[in-house]
Amino acid sequence: MRMHKTRLPDAAARNRQTCRLHCAVVAGILFLSGCRGIQSTLDPQGPQADEIARIAWVMFWGAGFILLLVMALALATLFRTPSQRRPVSANVFIIAGGVALPVITLTALLIYGVDAMRSLRATAEPTAQIEVVGNRWWWDVHYRDPDGHAITSANEIRIPAGKPVKVLVRTNDVIHSFWVPNLAGKIDLIPGRSNHIVLHANAPGQFRGQCAEFCGAQHARMAFHVIAQAPEAHAAWLAQQRMPATAPADRLSLRGQEVFLARCAQCHTVRGVSEGAKRAPDLTHLASRQFIAAGTLENNRQNLIAFVSRSQEIKPGSDMPSHSDLDDATLQALASYLESLK
Numbered sequence: 362m363r364m365h366k367t368r369l370p371d372a373a374a375r376n377r378q379t380c381r382l383h384c385a386v387v388a389g390i391l392f393l394s395g396c397r398g399i400q401s402t403l404d405p406q407g408p409q410a411d412e413i414a415r416i417a418w419v420m421f422w423g424a425g426f427i428l429l430l431v432m433a434l435a436l437a438t439l440f441r442t443p444s445q446r447r448p449v450s451a452n453v454f455i456i457a458g459g460v461a462l463p464v465i466t467l468t469a470l471l472i473y474g475v476d477a478m479r480s481l482r483a484t485a486e487p488t489a490q491i492e493v494v495g496n497r498w499w500w501d502v503h504y505r506d507p508d509g510h511a512i513t514s515a516n517e518i519r520i521p522a523g524k525p526v527k528v529l530v531r532t533n534d535v536i537h538s539f540w541v542p543n544l545a546g547k548i549d550l551i552p553g554r555s556n557h558i559v560l561h562a563n564a565p566g567q568f569r570g571q572c573a574e575f576c577g578a579q580h581a582r583m584a585f586h587v588i589a590q591a592p593e594a595h596a597a598w599l600a601q602q603r604m605p606a607t608a609p610a611d612r613l614s615l616r617g618q619e620v621f622l623a624r625c626a627q628c629h630t631v632r633g634v635s636e637g638a639k640r641a642p643d644l645t646h647l648a649s650r651q652f653i654a655a656g657t658l659e660n661n662r663q664n665l666i667a668f669v670s671r672s673q674e675i676k677p678g679s680d681m682p683s684h685s686d687l688d689d690a691t692l693q694a695l696a697s698y699l700e701s702l703k
């Protein structure tokens with residue numbers, strides 16, 4: 362009985378220890394997995410992002426080293442016995458710790474940072490040009506195909522993998538910031554100015570971008586995706602995007618097109634059907650995109666209907682009105698038409 366009693370705390374302690382170990386392992390895995398992903402500066406997927414991640418790690422380890430040094434000095438001071446303490450001139454501390462150390466470390470960091478910045482700019486001459494225009498709260502994307510034809514899309518940017526791509530950025534309203542953490546740094550979209558940034562993905566893949574400058578109520582829902590494709594696939598995609606919209610193939614979609622012309626065409630362009638409206642995203646090839654409402658919802662029938670009928674609940678304050686008066690049959694027809702815009 363006694364043995365039993367003395368053993369119990371041991372077992373409990375062992376259990377607690379095992380639990381702590383498990384928790385630490387799980388936390389470690391979660392911590393490390395947090396660095397991976399389609400929107401992470403710690404998972405660089407191109408030369409620009411590599412350089413930025415390197416700067417961040419140098420800063421992190423440098424700051425960590427200085428923190429440890431300061432802590433060690435503080436502990437040494439605390440635990441020294443009075444007999445071990447020797448008076449040190451205040452001037453030595455001020456000159457060594459307050460002037461020399463910061464000047465040396467900050468100068469070294471400045472030289473390293475400026476050099477890294479130069480190598481960020483000195484990439485090979487970018488191949489294709491894409492123009493991205495920020496709007497509250499979506500991204501207008503313009504391409505030129507090899508023959509010089511203009512192609513317009515929204516909230517999804519496709520680039521050829523393995524090549525630097527120059528992206529010009531402008532804004533139609535307030536300041537936004539264009540950021541694809543896996544591929545490059547941030548660049549601000551400033552009213553009255555045109556900026557540029559280079560996106561360069563090592564290999565095909567999909568990445569998430571986000572507006573990184575507070576721009577109003579739906580700033581958080583001003584996202585986009587960058588899809589890096591093999592060059593041949595990208596050329597084929599461009600050729601397909603250049604085509605006008607496909608005509609509705611069935612009665613339901615035809616009815617949907619009528620609804621679109623009556624309700625949506627004032628703001629949305631579908632090339633070949635209603636041209637010239639620039640207030641809202643170009644929907645000519647909407648069905649080829651993976652998300653709607655600037656990265657907010659996956660592009661499927663349920664979400665299309667939800668966004669058309671309840672946009673002000675999903676993205677309050679956006680220019681898109683809720684078409685809550687449309688009945689289910691009409692919404693189904695409209696969604697069927699939108700899904701046909703491949």
Ligand code: CUA
Nearest residue numbers: 537572576580
């Ligand atoms: Cu646009 Cu925040």
